[in-house]
Amino acid sequence: MKKMIANILVVDERPGRAEAIASAFDTHLKGIDVFFYDGESKQDISTKLPCNLPESISLLVLHNRNKKFLDYINLNQENILVPIIRYTGGPPPGEEEYPGETWVRKRSIDGAEDAPTGQEVKEVLDWGNHILEGNEDPPIPSLFIAPGVMNYLPALAILCQGYLAVHASNGGDENNSLKPALEQMGWFDLGDDREKIDESLSKNKEQVESANWWLAPFGLDGLEMDDSKWNEFEEKLRNEKEDVGEEGWDTVQKFINENIRKGDFEPETIANVYCSLVSMLEGRPCSM
């Protein structure tokens, strides 16, 4: 019979954090029992009532300071070691640290706000099922991968903000197709600052509509340059893409290869690219 994750236990004595992490798993996974132990009591997250833990646990999520708990729990399921995911509220370990152990390396889990997202939880479940099946080379969840340094995608998003703000200050904020992007970047929340900004930004229209707006920061020196520079630029963005969500990448890639290269910029395209960057960097769609 196929082995699957049947239940998950989160162990963390920091007030509220075990419950928040357990809740993230429970919200996004159906048919799996999720328990947590916060140093005071063992609870079933679905009832929030104290309970006894099942005889065997399929997946253990453990704050590193509570590793003594490992001495008290059965971590062997029919001779298969139960996968353990460790995390810390401090700086997450790099790729080379703690070889042989599974750590949340993407970020520190310092508070309830850092609990895994729906996508992260699903990746972890998929990984855990592979481990229980005895697969020695399971797909690695993004939560376990230390992020690289990211410069190009955030810079592209900032250039989009500048472009869109200038267009908005020239009346573009009436354009419905720009509104989700403008809303997301905070344009409609500016309040009293808006009038001053409108005045100073409206004169920058020519600047943001030139190809140089998109080229100069990335060291690209004009539309006639050779392919190697373009390839290098695209490769850097592609490398950064590996650390974030895939959704939205097609739009960004098309923008680089077609629009930037051809000097073809329309406000609707930039708004679309901005929202794609939001999906990639934040894992959620633009607001509205």
Next chain:
Amino acid sequence: MQHVSNSWEQRRNSFNHDWLKNQFLVQLNKALNLLDDRIEDPEFEQRFVSDLFDQWQKHNNEPVAMIDNFMLEMSPRSLFAFPPLSRCDTEIRQWLGDLVNILWIAREPVENWLNSIKENFTKADDAYQELEKTLETSCDDIHSAISLRPYIQYFRNWRDRTQELGESISRLPHTVKVV
């Protein structure tokens, strides 16, 4: 997502995670257990009040510095100090930097985050001052759990306010939020 400078995040980790939550609060909780008569540790009993006071005095200027530096270092404007955005013209760096900063403040509850830390720090420091003054004027022997026991509610108040300070610092984002 990391960006090229994460020194603010390192300082936050050093204060909030390494010292406040995993050193100071651990000792303060141990002190409360001692005063509650749940544990015995004569050596700890002798020194914990002075140790905790010394530690607080040594570190209590750090939250204010963190608040000041947060606006500088965690605003997306900080990205203009590094490539690729540092390659923009000076004029663009100025207006676009100002713009992304003001959008960030409009978009994120930056003021709420920082006000909450300020308020919680003031409360924690007030709780410390109150405890110190009370012990100075009323407690016969700060090296004795029996003498300190009548003041346990002051210690609890200091612990609770300090925990709230730690939680409010934890709520700040770990990375520069750009979008």
